[in-house]
Amino acid sequence: MRFDLTFFHVASIVISVLAFATAVWLYRWVVSQPSSNKRVAEVGQLIKRGANTFLAKEYKALLRFSIVAVLLILVFLPSPIWKGDPVINITMALSYIFGTVFSGIAGKIGISIATIANVKSAEAATKGIKPSFMAGYRGGAVMGMAVVGSSLLGVTLVLLITGNTTALLGFSFGASSLALFAKAGGGIFTKTADVSADLAGKVELGIPEDDPRNPAVIADNVGDNVGDVAGMGADLFDSNVASMAAALVMAASLGNPEENMKMVLCYAGIGLLASIIGVFTANMKEGGDPTRALNTNTYVTTLLYGVLTAIATYAFDFNWRIWGASAIGLFVGTIIGVATDYFTNDKKKPVRMVAKACESGPAFTITSGVSYGLLSTLPAMIGIGISALAAYKIVAPLGVGGNEVAYGMFGISMAAVGMLSIVGMIISNDAYGPIVDNARGLVEMGDLGDEALEITDSLDSAGNTVKAVTKGFSIGAAGLTVIALLGAFITEVNDAIEALGGANAVDAFGKSVEKITGFDVTDPIVFFGLLVGAAIPPVFSAMLMLGVDRNAQRMIAEIHRQFKEIVGLKEGKPGVEPEYDKCIEIATEGALKELVPAGLMAIVSTLIVGFVGGVNAVGGFITGNIVSGLIFALFMSNSGGLWDNTKKYIEAGNNGGKNSEAHKAGVVGDTVGDPFKDTAGPSINTQITVVTLVASMLATLFLTFSIF
């Protein structure tokens, strides 16, 4: 069967709408679950209000950032408005706005369902594990459907309306800007609250976790939502859009653009369809294993994707090589997920060894946790390397007559699309985690009984285990995506040269510029970029972590003030409540304040390297950024996850159990791991995407105005 591109546009829109319909259905289902406990509802309201406060401030900060970005885009991008076609600049700016708005709406939906589902899941826990699980899972799935539906819809609409793939970079950059605020800002918020609540509450005052007297306790629960639900959703929205944008930009520059673009839309649509089906297969028997239930959906979705895309490839007469690239991406993604699991699973050697090391004190907890985190980078790096290599080699032969490189890079972008095809499922699983984590807190605060606590504990622990797999998956996918974006950067540069006059193109100083075919590391300009680019992710992570430290100090001071000034708070006098809002405010404002310098550092260094060294330096810069960014993202996420599970493993009665010396050391590990895994590690993906997109959008300017 042969259909034209419009058919696939329409199909994408239909599937996106189907995803929204699913989200609405799930939303209603969750809302319709019973909730009667007053205390739970009350605390739930506090959390909801806090999350909305953060979101409102975040979006306001983003608005200010976006106004500057939009103005700059209007005037300068893709080329200075007085030189190029103003309509293109306007399209780019509108696409950017569109990108932030779409991602912002998805985040808003996610937060609002998460702050309902937590209450429902808590209540349901009094009835059994199944209803509690379903409330948590379906709440998460709303987010999954909303994110993937809106990213596919957004990309298709931009493509349809502008007919211009470069505008997609603007859309993608919009999504990245929001992700930067949501993921890094949310990450700082959540760890500020978490660390301060623990330190001032548990350690200094000796009151239990989730004790309502602690002024930071609501901020802590809010943090789970803004960091792990909204932040994670924005991050994966960003990766998903970036992978599609990279694939479409390259598809449009190849021999048979329509045919290639069809495939991108078709595979992405099928991925979403498979996720929708997967969501409905999620089920568990009473007394079943929640981890298995979550993983089963992932495998069902993966399998469905493989089969359905194969059928589509046959039916629509697509090229099998490109299908192969996308299938390899998904296959390797699964492998990476499983390998990551090994390093954070409490049934495997690393957690056991670190738990043993905890017996010798915190220093050993740290060195062994750091060591296993560093070891964990190897399988993922090999996996990303092999899938990129295989995808390239499979697709390159299509580019007969000197076009192999471009086709090869397109192959890599299709592997990224493949790896991200099941992103709907991944988000559902990921958002499930903080919802049931919140539910656990609500059960505790609402005094719903030990049995309910046990149930939510086991749901929470399943969330942690599954998170390892999905996190490995998303870092792998981000890796392939940014490699593909490197390809998109080359395409943009060469398009810009074409626009400047092709073989006769000259820069602003009259020096002739030539098309690039790649970046040779023995070119010292490229190597210079490589070294500087490699330093950016560690510096970015360090700035975020120091931000958490500073912010936590402000919040701890506030907690001290409240315990000092609010009479009866410490003693738990009935009717006396802490000023929860103050803590939420501090976490919010601090997060946004600390995030900006880190984000600017990444963007400004791209500009400096670009205007000094030109496009070749930028190519090296992006490469260095990718390579060291992946390593640090993997290292920090996995070390953090490992410490988290080690602490839980000890708390379950091993190596001395709760309140032993080993436990204290485990708590230190967990506290170090918190900003590693929830602030710095996962924000690196976004940082790389932002840098790469800024570079792609500024390609013309770098070409025209660089010193070297």
Added chain:
Amino acid sequence: MRFDLTFFHVASIVISVLAFATAVWLYRWVVSQPSSNKRVAEVGQLIKRGANTFLAKEYKALLRFSIVAVLLILVFLPSPIWKGDPVINITMALSYIFGTVFSGIAGKIGISIATIANVKSAEAATKGIKPSFMAGYRGGAVMGMAVVGSSLLGVTLVLLITGNTTALLGFSFGASSLALFAKAGGGIFTKTADVSADLAGKVELGIPEDDPRNPAVIADNVGDNVGDVAGMGADLFDSNVASMAAALVMAASLGNPEENMKMVLCYAGIGLLASIIGVFTANMKEGGDPTRALNTNTYVTTLLYGVLTAIATYAFDFNWRIWGASAIGLFVGTIIGVATDYFTNDKKKPVRMVAKACESGPAFTITSGVSYGLLSTLPAMIGIGISALAAYKIVAPLGVGGNEVAYGMFGISMAAVGMLSIVGMIISNDAYGPIVDNARGLVEMGDLGDEALEITDSLDSAGNTVKAVTKGFSIGAAGLTVIALLGAFITEVNDAIEALGGANAVDAFGKSVEKITGFDVTDPIVFFGLLVGAAIPPVFSAMLMLGVDRNAQRMIAEIHRQFKEIVGLKEGKPGVEPEYDKCIEIATEGALKELVPAGLMAIVSTLIVGFVGGVNAVGGFITGNIVSGLIFALFMSNSGGLWDNTKKYIEAGNNGGKNSEAHKAGVVGDTVGDPFKDTAGPSINTQITVVTLVASMLATLFLTFSIF
């Protein structure tokens, strides 16, 4: 004036001999210093014997390793013996042996003087700071002279005897093999002993540091010598030889080989000469500042080098561009040293902030220390990038007619030679540190009085401060060296292709092979190598750190056994001594056992990547290794140094002073930092050099037998 190459060979030999003469003079001077205290002499003997035990075992292990390496070289390198000229293989193997022997002798000399100078410096401390400083410093300078003299002599002799620059790679690989054992093995030894002595002694039993009842106390002092004297010396021997080898290999392949090789030898010789003069200017007034005394020599030597090489360039009519490249290397090295100092100096913000964070507990100590360590990578990465770029750009124009790349890479190698020119000075300063650290222990154990303790304390602290500068310097130099080795790798590959028949060259499967001009990161094979190569340094570091943990557990068990079984030991009954030797034995055997898998991992992954992906994958692999290796070396060394100085800063009475909660947290930071800065961080240089040299030596095999 024009002299032929032979003149410079002879001059190099004369200067090397001068260095040895200086070493002998200094050695005698140190030996002639008074030593009368019996207890100090006794403990000094124990340390000496322990260090020699380690050295003997290490050299024996190295011997086994070398026999295998020599056999493999004989049969396979640079090309299979049945294909190429057997004489070349024999030359290569002999050069390898030569490399290990020269480096081994320098290490032996260093250990023997260090274990004399520590005693002398301890005794002299009873008389004043000046004699104590001079004994320590001149002891260190013996090592400096021996290392640099033997590396210059070795390189010159290999060149003179074989007339073959490829043989230099064999010599350099010999030096690297030894460095791997000495630096990584010594690093595991020293931290095993340090950590175990602290944990079992100070923490568990509450006995003071350097208490003679502690069975690990001698091993701890031995560790300073084998890790920081012998290990560091072997490391810098390795870097120094590698930088000269890379420069000479490239020099020989350029248009005017003789002239270029003259410059390499001349500048290296002048560097050594400047160091000899610098050593003699080292002096301090009674009551003077030891830090200033140490830094003054460095600046004197640097200045001398700049002036003398300029005169030589004028007198011998050398090319000024190449002089410029070498001067830039040295200049940037100094800048990097100063920048590194900022992050570890207790008068600067990072140490102060981490000390403040210590007040909130160990978790904050770790996160803030990690953060500043990550931040510290930026200036050094930019510095290395700029010096490589500048050196390349300055020298490249000499390569008229398509030879710019080769000349540019030669320029980078000359910057490395420049940066390492003052290595004699650096080693002297570096070896001074552990000598006075040992002296401090001897003063304590020999009960030489509080005044002497204060003096050795201040000498020790100067050693730590200076170490930061020299460490930044040596990582920078290693960075430039390995970039230059990447250039040498390309030269080797292209020479191999020439030998295989040039334009008609084919591999073992009949596929034609082409000369390479560089490594394009958009080539998926290169990118694959890049990703895998980047994962090697973190994995290598992790394996070493886990090795320290495992080894320390064995040693702690032994300490427990001794306290349990040796009657009267715990109570300090006169005449009852622990079995110091047992601990030394455990540390030694464990170190060698733990080191081998890490070293093999690095070498075997090079082989796998090479035989799978061929020379292009290896190019990417080396590049990834360099980029991530530099970042981790900088991060780990600087975080470690920062924690060390933070602990000392708190102990000096700040942030609560000794025995406060902040101090406890500071101790955790320091214990984490120990394997960072003394085991993993500094071993990464060696790991990169080994990988790069293995790749260069196997160039022909990778070309002929790779799958892709």
